Amino acid sequence: MQRLLGSRLFVLSARAFSTSGKARAKVALLGASGGIGQPMGLLLKQSPLVTHLSLYDIVNTPGVAADLSHICSGAKVTGHQGTEHLATALEGAQVVAIPAGLPRKPGMTRDDLFNTNASIVKQLTEVAANVCPEAMICVISNPVNSTVPITSEVFKKAGVYNPKKIFGVTTLDIVRSNMFVAESRGLNVDDVNVPVICGHSGVTIIPLLSQVCW
16 A cells, blocks of 8 residues: 555656656645555655655654655655644645544544544645645645545635645555456456545445446
8 A cells, every 4th residue: 555655756756757857846744644645655755856855743753854854866855743843844835635533443433533634634734825836736645535525625625726746645445456357367456547536425425436447
């Protein structure tokens, strides 16, 4: 899952940044110390498209930043801990990835998750709308069906809304669909592509099995 989430961000980055000359691609990762944030930070640090990886979280950010800074790649790594340093983490960012918040735990409903993560995403995107309004915002925090509209409303309220720059990252649905089809057909999963449309919860996840390519 993490590998493909990272790959998704690399594709988005490639579309936004010129690779000719010296590209200045700053990516801000909000929630960098969490279970998704840490492996995503590792992948982003290794991307040739990233020149500055800005890590933000409310705890443990300096340690994560120190570890990632030792990886042999050209990206500069900075760590920012605490809400008072959020604006600095976002300043000049061209891509903002948001895996911040709580993961869904056994027994939790999406409403339970919404009650916690909605306020987190709202607080983070309010600062992003003010500091880096032109950045691409990649929302990973669940429930994505709700956190993406929240992000959009925050940017609308700030007067900087661009629907082409706010994304819900739902690559996990594609990963699972590819694996299910590959296993059922005895295929190499690297050769399988299942288009998945609509949302990221329950019946809103629609794999287009009639359009599968292998």
